[in-house]
Amino acid sequence: EVQLVQSGAEVKKPGESLKISCKGSGYSFTSYWIGWVRQMPGKGLEWMGIIYPGDSDTRYSPSFQGQVTISADKSISTAYLQWSSLKASDTAMYYCARRESYYDSSGYYNYWGQGTLVTVSS
């Protein structure tokens, strides 16, 4: 059974760093892109970026380029999303999801993590 299990909720202060995780199981972790999606409170889905754990090829949305870092450790089948200096506006639910096609033109996500709630408040 394919599963993506994300790390637990985080409460941080502005300026702090954070790294959240997404562990894949039940499939070949290196053969599928993993994407990250932000959902701010009461708002819609925002695509942040994706990584291919097989070769660490990473793409970012222009809105998130330079704001976050996406990485993966294929030895433990885990993808990461990290911030070096959090802002209050980073408060949101963050989802990881497995992209089913290698090719961008058919980039749909069939398996999703349960979400990690990040709260940034002084």
Added chain:
Amino acid sequence: QSVLTQPPSVSAAPGQKVTISCSGSSSNIGNNYVSWYQQLPGTAPKLLIYDNNKRPSGIPDRFSGSKSGTSATLGITGLQTGDEADYYCGTWDSSLSAGGVFGGGTKLTVL
């Protein structure tokens, strides 16, 4: 402001049919496949439609998808109260700022 445009809300009575539109451009919907997701309150999104009109295993045929030019449509027939949720379209944008994109979401109310 989302790259893909969806109506903020739609509503219909139980048993009726509803359609949700998703409008884009040649750099996204016009040249890439569209997927649709259902998000029930407090849960992660769930894939309903992929590659414009295909349903994953387990998704009932009450849900359908279509695409024409730079627009896509999700159709839901035989509405049930359990269908009340937020619905999002998604695709890839092949412009200079290439990446995945989602619509702003549509809240479906089953009256």
